[in-house]
Amino acid sequence: DTEVTQTPKHLVMGMTNKKSLKCEQHMGHRAMYWYKQKAKKPPELMFVYSYEKLSINESVPSRFSPECPNSSLLNLHLHALQPEDSALYLCASSHYPGTGLYEQYFGPGTRLTVT
Amino acid sequence: AQRVTQPEKLLSVFKGAPVELKCNYSYSGSPELFWYVQYSRQRLQLLLRHISRESIKGFTADLNKGETSFHLKKPFAQEEDSAMYYCALKGLRAGGGADGLTFGKGTHLIIQP
Numbered sequence: 766d767t768e769v770t771q772t773p774k775h776l777v778m779g780m781t782n783k784k785s786l787k788c789e790q791h792m793g794h795r796a797m798y799w800y801k802q803k804a805k806k807p808p809e810l811m812f813v814y815s816y817e818k819l820s821i822n823e824s825v826p827s828r829f830s831p832e833c834p835n836s837s838l839l840n841l842h843l844h845a846l847q848p849e850d851s852a853l854y855l856c857a858s859s860h861y862p863g864t865g866l867y868e869q870y871f872g873p874g875t876r877l878t879v880t
Numbered sequence: 881a882q883r884v885t886q887p888e889k890l891l892s893v894f895k896g897a898p899v900e901l902k903c904n905y906s907y908s909g910s911p912e913l914f915w916y917v918q919y920s921r922q923r924l925q926l927l928l929r930h931i932s933r934e935s936i937k938g939f940t941a942d943l944n945k946g947e948t949s950f951h952l953k954k955p956f957a958q959e960e961d962s963a964m965y966y967c968a969l970k971g972l973r974a975g976g977g978a979d980g981l982t983f984g985k986g987t988h989l990i991i992q993p
Contacts, residue, residue: 798980807966813979815978820977821980855924863976867970868929871925872923
């Protein structure tokens with residue numbers, strides 16, 4: 766299995782809702798990432814997990830809460846989002862540097878709309 | 881601070897013509913550079929990594945540290961090459977540990993028949 770999967774594909778939520786995005790990989794990667802991509806813009810890094818521990822947080826607002834329950838799963842919990850948070854949320858994974866050929870594999874993304 | 885610049889937002893060439901997508905970077909240290917491609921309605925996928933010096937789908941890219949460039953080239957463009965191309969740089973925070981990619985703004989390549 767050489768794919769990163771993400772669910773759901775689309776999500777519409779109100780500003781008072783709580784929802785979660787899910788990402789899964791079975792490539793044995795020990796680094797996982799969340800990116801945000803606005804329309805016609807490149808992906809922007811949000812969080813990095815290394816060996817299931819949060820290693821980088823790019824000053825993301827606390828209404829986004831990441832979680833890595835095990836080496837194959839990455840979640841992004843959403844609460845009290847704003848309409849400007851509407852975007853495509855991408856998950857990626859890679860070998861931890863020095864443990865394998867380094868490249869990031871991307872999932873198809875979750876298209877989030879905040880109303 | 882690291883930065884990746886792709887000066888062309890849109891590049892249109894005819895089938896069979898040579899293609900060059902420009903990428904310049906700003907980075908203090910030895911960079912790890914990549915080209916990613918996103919075909920219509922598909923996920924972002926790796927095209928090339930600079931350390932491999934490989935040719936994928938006829939594309940090559942050479943790292944020029946003197947000019948801080950990593951341009952993507954193909955001698956004869958094909959219609960199926962039409963896509964969005966991103967140049968990306970791996971960061972080196974976390975003491976050499978995992979870090980995200982810094983992407984350029986992307987170049988939309990259109991191959992005309």
